[in-house]
Amino acid sequence: xxxxxxxxxxxxxxxxxxxxxxxxxxxxxxxxxxxxxxxxxxxxxxxxxxxxxxxxxxxxxxxxxxxxxxxxxxxxxxxxxxxxxxxxxxxxxxxxxxxxxxxxxxxxxxxxxxxxxxxxxxxxxxxxxxxxxxxxxxxxxxxxxxxxxxxxxxxxxxxxxxxxxxxxxxxxxxxxxxxxxxxxxxxxxxxxxxxxxxxxxxxxxxxxxxxxxxxxxxxxxxxxxxxxxxxxxxxxxxxxxxxxxxxxxxxxxxxxxxxxxxxxxxx
Numbered sequence: 001x002x003x004x005x006x007x008x009x010x011x012x013x014x015x016x017x018x019x020x021x022x023x024x025x026x027x028x029x030x031x032x033x034x035x036x037x038x039x040x041x042x043x044x045x046x047x048x049x050x051x052x053x054x055x056x057x058x059x060x061x062x063x064x065x066x067x068x069x070x071x072x073x074x075x076x077x078x079x080x081x082x083x084x085x086x087x088x089x090x091x092x093x094x095x096x097x098x099x100x101x102x103x104x105x106x107x108x109x110x111x112x113x114x115x116x117x118x119x120x121x122x123x124x125x126x127x128x129x130x131x132x133x134x135x136x137x138x139x140x141x142x143x144x145x146x147x148x149x150x151x152x153x154x155x156x157x158x159x160x161x162x163x164x165x166x167x168x169x170x171x172x173x174x175x176x177x178x179x180x181x182x183x184x185x186x187x188x189x190x191x192x193x194x195x196x197x198x199x200x201x202x203x204x205x206x207x208x209x210x211x212x213x214x215x216x217x218x219x220x221x222x223x224x225x226x227x228x229x230x231x232x233x234x235x236x237x238x239x240x241x242x243x244x245x246x247x248x249x250x251x252x253x254x255x256x257x258x259x260x261x262x263x264x265x266x267x
Contacts, residue, residue, distance in 0.1 A: 007075045014067055014088050021060040022138055025095050026131065028053045028102040029207070033127045040120045042110040050106045057099035064092050080221055087217040094210035094217075098134070101203040108200055114193040118180065123200050126173050130204035133166035137211040141218060152219040159215040163208060170205055177201070 028050065035046040068085050071077065077085055105127075109115065115123070140155045181194050 003075065004081075007071075007077050007081050010067075010071045010075055011081065011084055014064065014071065014085070017060070017064050017067065018088055018091065019142070021057070021064060021092065021095050024053070024057060024060060025099050025102075026135060028057065028099055029127065029131050029134075032102055032106055033124065033131065036109070036120060036124050036127070040117060041113065041115075042106050044110075047106050047110050050103055054099060054103045057096065061092050061096045064088065083221045087221055090217045091214045094213045098207045098210050101207050105200050105203050108196055112193065112196050115197070116193075119177075119193060119197050122173055122177055123197060126170065126201045126204045129166060129169045129173070130207050133162055133208045134211040136162050137208070137215060140215065152221065156215055156219045159212055163212055166208055170201070170208075173201060174198075 031046070031053065032042070032050060035042055068089050071085055072082070075081075109123070137159045140159055143155070177194070177197055
């Protein structure tokens with residue numbers, strides 16, 4: 001027979017450790033950002049500390065996974081209780097990827113020391129926007145039932161609003177970088193540095209995507225048919241339309257820059 005009191009206690013302990021992991025990942029990103037703001041580069045001391053923080057992140061993941069396995073084997077949770085544990089297991093994978101992006105970004109900046117001040121400023125802007133969005137999204141999980149957002153679907157809807165707002169900021173940053181890439185006056189900038197900027201900014205964007213994944217995992221606890229509804233044909237078509245819209249905007253920016261360059265050459 002299932003002891004629901006002990007099961008709930010185990011869930012509370014899992015939640016506490018999970019949110020410690022969330023705080024740790026955000027701490028990693030903020031530590032990286034602090035270094036970039038301070039000196040516009042990553043010092044050897046700072047990257048060593050980031051490696052240590054990454055090791056701590058791996059320990060968090062292993063500890064939570066062990067606790068989840070123990071909870072399942074000892075308390076044999078069912079229904080919502082089992083879905084909660086599964087949501088934790090899926091979510092720590094997302095947190096682990098977010099932590100990986102920190103170390104990847106730090107290594108990129110440290111090893112490819114070819115970024116100028118303008119490029120670093122855009123990277124800083126991208127990291128700041130990502131940290132802000134991830135923090136705001138994951139804070140939704142701590143809102144109590146009696147507060148304004150009182151159910152999982154509402155939390156997901158609120159998270160998509162934050163995500164949409166972030167996407168606008170991210171697209172503006174990418175547009176700025178694209179203009180630099182196609183601007184004749186900045187054509188001398190190393191192509192590999194520009195490519196690395198795009199890669200780093202993609203890391204920041206993926207971190208926000210993983211935060212949304214975590215929200216979806218917890219929506220699944222109460223709304224078991226959520227993932228089926230989420231991937232309905234209507235939503236897939238909507239995402240496709242959004243992709244083609246962004247792609248078209250990027251092509252327009254590139255064509256205008258090339259046309260402007262040719263016009264100057266003809267003069």
